[in-house]
Amino acid sequence: MDRMTDDLLAALRCDPEIPAPDLVAVDAADRLLLDEAAPALADAGPGTVVVVGDRYGAVTLGAVHRFGLAGVRAHTDRLTGELALAENAERVGGAEAFRSLDALDPELVAGARVVLLLLPRSLDALDEVAGLVARHADPAVVVVASGREKHMSRAMNDVLARHLGEVRASRGRQKARVLHAAGPLPGDGAASPWPVTERHDDLGLTVRAHGAAFAGARVDIGTRFLVEHLADAAPDAAHAVDLGCGTGVLASALAAARPEIEVVATDESAAAVASARATVAANGLADRVRVQRARGTAGIADASADLVLLNPPFHVGAAVHDGVARELFAEAARVLRPGGELWCVWNSGLGYRPALQAAVGPTRQVARNPKFTITASRRV
The missing domain is CATH 3.40.50.150 (Vaccinia Virus protein VP39)
Structure with missing residues (x-):
């Protein structure tokens, strides 16, 4: 060189x-x-x-x-x-x-x-x-x-x-x-096989995914655990954000279960955004779920959301690092209106509860299984 x-x-x-x-x-x-x-x-x-x-x-x-x-x-x-x-x-x-x-x-x-x-x-x-x-x-x-x-x-x-x-x-x-x-x-x-499609009858959802999307057309176990508890997440919410949306499973599950809610799904991955748009369309939800490519909550107004859903990544590039999650906690706090909640699922070994409480507000445990914890943090 x-x-x-x-x-x-x-x-x-x-x-x-x-x-x-x-x-x-x-x-x-x-x-x-x-x-x-x-x-x-x-x-x-x-x-x-x-x-x-x-x-x-x-x-x-x-x-x-x-x-x-x-x-x-x-x-x-x-x-x-x-x-x-x-x-x-x-x-x-x-x-x-x-x-x-x-x-x-x-x-x-x-x-x-x-x-x-x-x-x-x-x-x-x-x-x-x-x-x-x-x-x-x-x-x-x-x-x-x-x-x-x-x-x-x-x-x-x-x-x-x-x-x-x-x-x-x-x-x-x-x-x-x-x-x-x-x-x-x-x-x-021949035509491209991407995005691939998988039907999940237990969730009532069709998931579509491009090659670089995390978990592909499957539903990762942390996301699945959070989907199981979405019925209790801010039941009166009218505006929600799926932060780091991946293939759009959480956004689609929430919108499908609640016809009155509007969801913004955001991710910085181009493959995730393309996948989420395809998933949302496959489930007939494009009129109520808007998918955008952005870092964090860029483009979403302060204090505009009643509910934020988050299954945070734990890598920066190839390195295991909690900096991404902590930044996303702060992003969620910015867009939540007072009384709004961040519902987050995380590997229990990461111990995120003190960071969530510091960034967002009072945090309670919603559910826990052998691997994951779901918390709800209320914006004060």
Whole structure:
């Protein structure tokens, strides 16, 4: 890697990410990806390069500056990553050379000759991306995909090989490795299977999910536990928020059970938002559930909700960290009107009750099973 690119990468930041141990804006997988993709990028024409999964902008901006690219299309599932890319571009330059696209859809990859991919941990997420590329990119497309070796598996090669006929692995470097893939398979001209659909008769819901959505079309056990107790959650509520909505199960269950309630469902994951919209539509609830991509409760007015539902994540990137949950508790407190309640389900070992009480208000235990606790925190 040349000195100019090294200096540029050193200037990148993770903002607005929540600080976490070992959090860095650039890692070995980013650097190796740029090096391994160099021959393809050197010959890439305007508008033919796509970057998927860039965490904070290292790959997009590194490629733009090192190879003088223009018309790059970028998609990052997490809104935090998309915002970090934009902020870093303002800091180091290059904002005019790329555009971020929210949706993982044909527009993202149409006509692409080079796709740079930061490998997702989920094989379903990789399958959706690889299938999209095979169906809609240029037939001569090459995919250069990188990851940390500890997060990679042979199954990733197999997933890529379902859609692209040539798959090979590079030599590792600094505990990172790259997979090269090319040759879209003819059979991939069929319609995309995503989002997948699963009917849950016990909940009276149909769930639809894209590859990167947490739990897929299943219903995770924490969410299911909270659904079982929704009948008691602020029974007079007229306005509710499903915070960190995932596939939209809580929002859909609440709206289906209470025809008088309006729900805003929000998540920073593009896959979650697309999944939640599909779930809401599948259950005939689009007139009363609005789904939006946002960090926390951005775009929701102060003191406007009677009820907030939350099954908080406990990771920042790959690190186990309670910073996300604590930030969401504060976000819930902001949008709750006095007397409104935050109903939260959490792994009992995390011991969130004091944090909930401090951020929102008096907190009581609603239910507990061997793994999870449900609490109701009243805004004062």
